[in-house]
Amino acid sequence: MNGPVVVGVDGSPSALAAVGAAAQEASLRGVELRVVHAFLWPAMHAPPRPSPLGPLTGALHETVERIVADAVERARSQASGLPVSHAVVAGEASTVLQAQSRRAQLIVVGHRGYGGFAELLVGSTAVHLSAHARCPVMVVRGRPEPAGPVLVAVDGSPGGQRAIAFAFLEAVLRGTDLVALHAWSTWTDHGEHALGRPVDVVDLVGDVDRLRQEEEQVLTEALAGQREQYPGVTVRPRLVRGRTRPALIEASANAQLMVVGARGHGGFTGLLLGSVSQAALHHAHCPVTVVRSDL
Structure with missing residues (x-):
């Protein structure tokens, strides 16, 4: 399969760690890395709009742009020359990334991002995708042993x-x-x-x-x-x-x-x-x- 490696980002430290792992995977496979950020107006605490999925403007636009730009920069610093694309998609993260998985060869996410319950060891997005994505799902957690098997x-x-x-x-x-x-x-x-x-x-x-x-x-x-x-x-x-x-x-x-x-x-x-x-x-x-x- 020649689809991209897709990584979900939300600006959290866990997501940035996932970007590094995803960049490595895409580089090893010789495919594009696609950085995807899913947004919901209520989750971003944005002012009410006529449409909940209206255009990104003002502070919200700057926040989303910074999240995506930081992720793209992290990916390129991890794998020089790696082709990286990005997308901002309106919707709940699990739903957006599940849709992205239909053309991906691998989805990569952090073990938990912003939101949810702090006491949970792994977030709902990671669990949902592991059960429902149409490609393998890598959940980045722990401290891998670089020379390990x-x-x-x-x-x-x-x-x-x-x-x-x-x-x-x-x-x-x-x-x-x-x-x-x-x-x-x-x-x-x-x-x-x-x-x-x-x-x-x-x-x-x-x-x-x-x-x-x-x-x-x-x-x-x-x-x-x-x-x-x-x-x-x-x-x-x-x-x-x-x-x-x-x-x-x-x-x-x-x-x-x-x-x-x-x-x-x-x-x-x-x-x-x-x-x-x-x-x-x-x-x-x-x-x-x-x-x-x-x-």
Whole structure:
């Protein structure tokens, strides 16, 4: 796909950090960076107008111009020669950026901007886009390890293959290793409806070594196709016995990027974001890219 990398900006420090990450992504991919600012009159505390989407004038115009100009300047300082375009679009940020995602190859946003509830670890725009955008969404958060690997969560679900493919591509573009982490446990909730409690699978099969071998096979098979496509990528499979969310959060401390699917096995099928992707968005120590399986 030859679409641009799109970054949403609102003048917040988080958004400016996202601009830097987006500029890097656009430069690595050899595509245009598109800086997009969405505005609503009430959110900007502007005087009432005959139309809430009327032309930008006066102080509001100066504010918006400064936000966009600062973002463009940051992008060009991060990647010399990078083609950068910009747009100011009337509307709510989530809606505007979701529309932009239809022709983008990646949307980049900060983990939280201005507005909303200060106690939230990640803003509503980041969560909404991760669930609804028509391209992968990178949420810039934490302090990435510049020399670290790309980290991808592997659960063996068919939907997770797009996230794995994206992670391999990122490892190629960044010239770094790929850590593929698959967490497993002998405990499962699958039998809870029948037995009224979680079940220890060892009680059913009686062989923890066999379970470990089966989970290792899940990890191997999940990576096989992409390993063939990207033979130059150094892949470090990690099989972890324990819960997926804490294992990923811990591993993210040494990564430059985490990649997760929007949802995998388990959970409630009606939810667009699973518990693992939600936990990553809220707690990862590095930027997180969420890749939906239906893109």
